[in-house]
Amino acid sequence: MTSVRVKTICPPGHVRAPYYLRGKTGEIERALGSFGNPELLAYGLEGEEKELYRVRFTMHEIWGDSAERPEDTLDAELYDHWLERL
Amino acid sequence: MPHDHHDHLSPSGHPFRKDNDTPLTYWQQMEIAVRELLIEKGHLTRAEIQAQVEAMDARSPANGAKVVARAWTDPEFKSLLLKDASEASRSIGLDIGPLRLIAVENTSDVHNLIVCTLCSCYPRDLLGLPPDWYKTRAYRSRAVKEPRKVLQEFGVDLPQETTLRVHDSTADMRYIVVPARPDGTNHMSETALAELVTRDSMIGTGLARAPSQA
Numbered sequence: 001m002t003s004v005r006v007k008t009i010c011p012p013g014h015v016r017a018p019y020y021l022r023g024k025t026g027e028i029e030r031a032l033g034s035f036g037n038p039e040l041l042a043y044g045l046e047g048e049e050k051e052l053y054r055v056r057f058t059m060h061e062i063w064g065d066s067a068e069r070p071e072d073t074l075d076a077e078l079y080d081h082w083l084e085r086l
Numbered sequence: 087m088p089h090d091h092h093d094h095l096s097p098s099g100h101p102f103r104k105d106n107d108t109p110l111t112y113w114q115q116m117e118i119a120v121r122e123l124l125i126e127k128g129h130l131t132r133a134e135i136q137a138q139v140e141a142m143d144a145r146s147p148a149n150g151a152k153v154v155a156r157a158w159t160d161p162e163f164k165s166l167l168l169k170d171a172s173e174a175s176r177s178i179g180l181d182i183g184p185l186r187l188i189a190v191e192n193t194s195d196v197h198n199l200i201v202c203t204l205c206s207c208y209p210r211d212l213l214g215l216p217p218d219w220y221k222t223r224a225y226r227s228r229a230v231k232e233p234r235k236v237l238q239e240f241g242v243d244l245p246q247e248t249t250l251r252v253h254d255s256t257a258d259m260r261y262i263v264v265p266a267r268p269d270g271t272n273h274m275s276e277t278a279l280a281e282l283v284t285r286d287s288m289i290g291t292g293l294a295r296a297p298s299q300a
Contacts, residue, residue, distance in 0.1 A: 062230075
């Protein structure tokens with residue numbers, strides 16, 4: 001299992017890393033292959049291929065004490081350039 | 087009541103819907119302009135556009151139900167589905183285009199729920215058009231923050247010992263839930279089983295029907 005943290009940057013535009021996951025740490029659930037970067041494709045620009053991963057977070061990691069059940073999980077697809085290896 | 091002149095009913099008793107007398111929006115004008123240009127320049131015909139609209143309208147949760155019923159009855163298909171759901175769907179003759187699909191399985195210990203918090207990504211090839219609530223801000227925000235409460239409102243009381251896995255469809259993949267096969271269905275054919283698979287059970291906001299409810 002590879003632990004990763006979602007970057008806390010806040011760039012404008014067609015960003016596919018949801019705000020509620022910024023700064024949160026999860027485990028790579030699986031690698032999905034590479035896809036054109038939607039942050040560029042959305043504006044008609046050439047989207048360079050980026051690795052995409054499914055990252056699994058615990059609800060506790062995302063919501064802290066207000067999680068309904070801390071061990072429940074949330075999986076999201078995140079591009080490599082949004083992730084920091086831990 | 088057909089003859090009550092209620093504010094929201096027409097005199098015929100049908101719900102009243104305002105005529106669309108407002109000017110076209112920017113994007114509506116844009117769509118018409120692009121469509122007419124494509125036709126004028128000979129890239130597409132009106133009949134081709136209409137055929138595509140009809141193909142989109144024809145897709146329904148019956149496609150997804152077919153996939154689930156096959157997974158319930160064919161273990162080999164199920165393992166392919168969980169490994170590569172696009173390939174598995176194509177192998178039973180479903181035309182899913184370039185769809186990149188992931189299937190997640192509900193078991194006695196795990197329940198899965200699908201949401202797209204950023205917009206409204208939905209496996210249209212397998213489930214047809216998404217229900218309106220799927221696209222609302224309320225569902226999109228609450229499904230990740232208080233999914234158990236959301237499930238309760240849909241009539242699904244998840245036991246505390248069941249692990250809930252929420253899947254936020256944020257990028258290029260689409261998701262389908264393989265609901266747990268209901269008890270008492272051992273004798274049923276694949277076609278009869280498919281009747282038990284509801285749209286909501288493949289989003290995760292519902293369970294497959296019990297055979298008596300079908």
